[in-house]
Amino acid sequence: MTAVIEAEHLSKWYGQVSGLNDVTVAVPSGITGLLGPNGAGKSTFMKLVTGQLRPSTGTVRVCGDPIWGNPAQYFRLGFCPEQDAFYERMTGLEWVTALARLHGLSPDAADAAARRALETVDLLEAADRKIGAYSKGMRQRVKLAQAIAHDPALLILDEPLSGLDPIMRRRTIRLIKDWGCAGKSILVSSHILHEIEAMTSNILLMHNGRILAEGNVYQIRALIDEHPHTVSIRVGDPRALARRLLTDEDVSSLRFEPGVVVVETPRPDAFYSRLTQLAASGEGGTIEEVTSPDDNLQAVFTYLVKT
Amino acid sequence: MSSGQPAAGSGQQPAAGSGQSFVRSTMRIFDLSLGEMLWARRTIFMALIVAAPVFLAVVSRIVSANGTAVLRINGERVGGGGIFGVMIWILYLKFIIPALGVFYGTSLIADEVEDKTITYLFTRPIPRRSIVMGKYLAYVACAASVVLPSVMIVFMLMVPFGEIGRSFGPLLGDLGIIAIGLAVYGAVFLLAGVMLKRPLVAGLVFAFGWEPIALLLPGYLKHFTIAYYLQALMPQAMPADDTLSLLQAVVRDVPSATVSLLWLLFALVIALILAMRAVESREYILEQ
Amino acid sequence: MPIHDQGYRHYAGQRARHGRAWWVIARAGVLERLRERRFLALLLFAWSPFVVRAVQAYLASTFPQASFLAPDVQTFRAFLDQQRVFVFFVTIYAGSGLIANDLRANALQLYLSRPITRVEYIAGKLLTLLIFLVAVTWLPAVLLVVLQVMFTGDTVFVTSHPYLIPAITLACALQVCVAACAMLAVSSLSRSRRFVAMLYAGIVLFTAAMDQALRLITGSRAWAWVSPQDTLAVLIDATFGMSTEPAVPVLVAVVLVAALIAVSIAVLARRVRAVEVVA
Numbered sequence: 001m002t003a004v005i006e007a008e009h010l011s012k013w014y015g016q017v018s019g020l021n022d023v024t025v026a027v028p029s030g031i032t033g034l035l036g037p038n039g040a041g042k043s044t045f046m047k048l049v050t051g052q053l054r055p056s057t058g059t060v061r062v063c064g065d066p067i068w069g070n071p072a073q074y075f076r077l078g079f080c081p082e083q084d085a086f087y088e089r090m091t092g093l094e095w096v097t098a099l100a101r102l103h104g105l106s107p108d109a110a111d112a113a114a115r116r117a118l119e120t121v122d123l124l125e126a127a128d129r130k131i132g133a134y135s136k137g138m139r140q141r142v143k144l145a146q147a148i149a150h151d152p153a154l155l156i157l158d159e160p161l162s163g164l165d166p167i168m169r170r171r172t173i174r175l176i177k178d179w180g181c182a183g184k185s186i187l188v189s190s191h192i193l194h195e196i197e198a199m200t201s202n203i204l205l206m207h208n209g210r211i212l213a214e215g216n217v218y219q220i221r222a223l224i225d226e227h228p229h230t231v232s233i234r235v236g237d238p239r240a241l242a243r244r245l246l247t248d249e250d251v252s253s254l255r256f257e258p259g260v261v262v263v264e265t266p267r268p269d270a271f272y273s274r275l276t277q278l279a280a281s282g283e284g285g286t287i288e289e290v291t292s293p294d295d296n297l298q299a300v301f302t303y304l305v306k307t
Numbered sequence: 308m309s310s311g312q313p314a315a316g317s318g319q320q321p322a323a324g325s326g327q328s329f330v331r332s333t334m335r336i337f338d339l340s341l342g343e344m345l346w347a348r349r350t351i352f353m354a355l356i357v358a359a360p361v362f363l364a365v366v367s368r369i370v371s372a373n374g375t376a377v378l379r380i381n382g383e384r385v386g387g388g389g390i391f392g393v394m395i396w397i398l399y400l401k402f403i404i405p406a407l408g409v410f411y412g413t414s415l416i417a418d419e420v421e422d423k424t425i426t427y428l429f430t431r432p433i434p435r436r437s438i439v440m441g442k443y444l445a446y447v448a449c450a451a452s453v454v455l456p457s458v459m460i461v462f463m464l465m466v467p468f469g470e471i472g473r474s475f476g477p478l479l480g481d482l483g484i485i486a487i488g489l490a491v492y493g494a495v496f497l498l499a500g501v502m503l504k505r506p507l508v509a510g511l512v513f514a515f516g517w518e519p520i521a522l523l524l525p526g527y528l529k530h531f532t533i534a535y536y537l538q539a540l541m542p543q544a545m546p547a548d549d550t551l552s553l554l555q556a557v558v559r560d561v562p563s564a565t566v567s568l569l570w571l572l573f574a575l576v577i578a579l580i581l582a583m584r585a586v587e588s589r590e591y592i593l594e595q
Numbered sequence: 596m597p598i599h600d601q602g603y604r605h606y607a608g609q610r611a612r613h614g615r616a617w618w619v620i621a622r623a624g625v626l627e628r629l630r631e632r633r634f635l636a637l638l639l640f641a642w643s644p645f646v647v648r649a650v651q652a653y654l655a656s657t658f659p660q661a662s663f664l665a666p667d668v669q670t671f672r673a674f675l676d677q678q679r680v681f682v683f684f685v686t687i688y689a690g691s692g693l694i695a696n697d698l699r700a701n702a703l704q705l706y707l708s709r710p711i712t713r714v715e716y717i718a719g720k721l722l723t724l725l726i727f728l729v730a731v732t733w734l735p736a737v738l739l740v741v742l743q744v745m746f747t748g749d750t751v752f753v754t755s756h757p758y759l760i761p762a763i764t765l766a767c768a769l770q771v772c773v774a775a776c777a778m779l780a781v782s783s784l785s786r787s788r789r790f791v792a793m794l795y796a797g798i799v800l801f802t803a804a805m806d807q808a809l810r811l812i813t814g815s816r817a818w819a820w821v822s823p824q825d826t827l828a829v830l831i832d833a834t835f836g837m838s839t840e841p842a843v844p845v846l847v848a849v850v851l852v853a854a855l856i857a858v859s860i861a862v863l864a865r866r867v868r869a870v871e872v873v874a
Contacts, residue, residue, distance in 0.1 A: 014592060050430050051429075051430070052426065052429055052430065052590070052591070053590050053592075054590055069587070071327075071431070071432045071433055071434055071435070072432055073432070074430055074431050074432040074433075075432045077430070079426070079430040081423075081426045081427075083423045083426070083593060085422055085423035085424045085426070086424065087343060087424060089343070089346055089347075090342075090343075098338075098339045099427055099431065101335050101338070101339075102332065102335050102336070102339075102428070102431040102432070102433055103431060103432055104327050104331070104432065146427065348790075349790070349793070352793075352794065352797060356797065356801055359801065359804075359805055360808075363805070363808050363809065363812060366809065366812065366813070367812045367813075370812060370813050390812055393808075393811055393812075394808060397804065397807060397808050397811065398804055398805075398808050401804070402800060402801070402804035403804075406796075406797060406800060406801070409793075409796075410793045410797070413789075414789060414793075417789065418787075418789070421787065421789065504633075505633065505688070507687070507789055507792045507793060507796075508684060508687060508688055508792070511684070511687070511796055512684065515800060516680065
């Protein structure tokens with residue numbers, strides 16, 4: 001796949017603080033998830049990619065050309081920033097139209113493009129209301145509308161799902177996937193793994209201003225799976241279940257908590273498969289809940305940092 | 308949300324590598340900013356300020372109708388035309404124009420940065436300098452459209468009907484000076500707004516601290532003020548009824564109108580160029 | 596193996612008595628401002644008239660030829676008048692964001708969801724500004740009196756002007772209270788620190804310009820009431836016993852200043868709320 005964004009030895013310092021540290025990465029076309037905890041450097045990377053910040057060292061190229069000081073690049077780039085900032089007195093339609101006009105569109109073309117974009121994000125009905133009166137979800141969607149109004153080839157979306165309710169979250173994920181299917185390249189950031197997984201299998205993991213891993217989310221999961229995985233099972237008779245679990249080699253250690261068995265397994269796939277069979281057979285008592293503290297992003301990072 | 312196709316705007320992208328022209332993008336920013344500015348609460352504040360001279364003109368008219376006007380300029384009693392000149396100097400050129408310059412000029416870019424809306428402008432295919440120029444022109448248009456009518460109203464109230472025809476030339480001159488003042492102060496404080504972290508305090512110190520003091524000092528220090536050149540363009544005599552005015556009269560040396568205009572133009576152009584260069588090269592780290 | 600509790604630990608130390616929160620707020624505000632070099636530079640610059648006056652006092656007490664420089668009551672009145680400009684800038688610098696910044700960050704809810712009353716919050720913010728304003732008015736003025744005594748080596752100056760220090764204290768109290776209350780009220784009206792600064796500066800400068808213009812047009816000083824600064828000057832003159840022919844009657848000036856403070860407090864009472872109820 002061709003790379004839409006290329007960074008080479010890219011670093012950014014804010015005075016004494018390092019925001020991004022010697023990042024070399026090529027973001028392919030299609031949807032790419034930029035994943036990392038707060039403070040990982042996602043927003044800094046996005047600001048460098050969108051030409052809002054100048055690299056301290058290294059280079060960043062978008063579609064083959066540098067972005068800093070190169071406004072023509074914004075014809076093919078749409079950016080949805082994280083911050084909840086608007087011209088509150090304008091209506092959604094006025095705002096999206098005005099920004100579309102800055103792309104060189106005539107008044108009529110800008111109006112039509114704005115209406116299309118607002119329709120795409122399901123906001124056409126509220127287009128004539130002032131942005132100041134919009135709900136959080138509507139504000140998030142109008143931000144998306146301004147990013148897509150000029151039909152860019154590359155979309156950069158900084159935490160587009162933050163503040164959305166579950167239904168709107170699902171709709172937005174679907175929308176992003178549809179844009180990806182329509183041939184757009186999208187770089188979308190989040191600090192929640194399952195949100196990104198729902199959009200794409202191609203991810204960039206960031207931590208402490210560095211790229212920790214890149215590529216297919218399943219490969220990264222496989223990498224994680226090589227490490228002992230912790231599974232917590234709430235069950236009626238923990239001791240009976242523990243006896244059953246200890247019969248196989250896929251359990252490396254086991255401990256008890258009130259009503260819970262906590263298992264460490266080096267082969268989670270095999271373990272989960274066996275656990276399913278045990279649950280179905282009813283041996284070891286009724287399993288009420290299975291959770292894995294390792295499913296959260298921080299655990300993934302902890303594993304990868306240790307690697 | 309309508310799933311499926313993204314907003315399809317076919318043919319909206321000019322050939323890669325060609326940004327929009329400076330003039331065209333400046334006009335777009337001008338359109339966007341003027342609308343925002345005209346309805347901002349700051350404009351209401353500005354309208355209140357420029358309403359004050361109108362109120363004063365009414366008071367003055369009432370006072371002169373009662374025959375109790377005692378305004379003297381250099382010892383001579385003056386009528387409505389003279390009072391109009393004094394108001395142009397004391398209220399407009401010494402207060403309203405610098406104040407509007409400070410309040411608007413410093414906030415043209417700083418407001419967008421503080422409100423974090425600058426991102427939307429910086430990620431458009433327009434040169435950053437056009438954002439500065441467009442906003443600056445919107446300020447000049449907005450300020451002029453509020454201030455100049457106020458001057459006209461004051462003129463109509465102050466100058467006797469019979470003298471209006473004769474005074475119309477000087478009125479145009481006053482309007483021109485005020486427009487120049489708005490433009491120059493705006494440009495200088497725009498520069499302060501993009502360069503300094505606390506531009507408002509610096510602007511107030513310059514306009515209401517440095518300028519009045521420098522005008523009282525002998526030598527070249529007064530050359531580093533805007534008021535010095537604006538004052539030189541004033542056709543009316545200045546009132547000299549207090550100590551400061553007398554002191555100012557003593558140290559006053561008046562450059563010619565041409566020299567003043569050239570210096571003001573120079574200050575305006577340099578300030579705008581520096582402001583545009585600063586915005587082009589500056590990174591704005593928005594507080595999260 | 597001893598297992599350590601990793602959970603939340605409640606504060607087990609001593610707690611300040613209720614009603615002391617204003618001091619915490621004021622202390623935090625003062626320390627935050629003092630971290631800014633530009634502000635420190637402004638404070639230092641505000642002491643430059645003091646240096647000039649101190650040198651003047653030194654010369655007058657050391658060299659008989661310079662005795663005409665000897666300070667009198669008028670000197671202190673003029674000194675406080677000079678400090679007016681610094682009061683203006685310090686008020687704008689240190690005061691404009693006091694409440695506006697909290698409104699912007701929705702921090703009022705955080706403050707008022709703790710055992711802090713609105714009065715304590717306002718008192719804390721007010722004290723922040725008052726500390727700086729006192730530092731550029733009362734402190735240098737009183738220090739000048741002390742220096743004068745030290746330079747002359749006797750207490751004749753103080754004993755012959757027994758009302759001087761009370762007059763300085765009262766004048767400074769008026770000056771700083773009016774500025775601080777007005778600024779705090781304006782700061783509660785907007786979420787933008789810059790707009791607050793603009794509004795405050797506009798009010799002060801605009802009223803002064805109006806006063807000046809009205810005086811010129813009508814030839815009467817009676818318009819001083821238009822400008823809070825000039826009204827305050829009438830009161831300060833009276834405090835120093837110099838108000839032989841005040842621009843406005845002292846009683847009127849007292850009423851106007853009291854009204855200004857009352858309006859400021861009313862605005863604060865209305866605006867400083869944890870939750871804004873929209874009807």
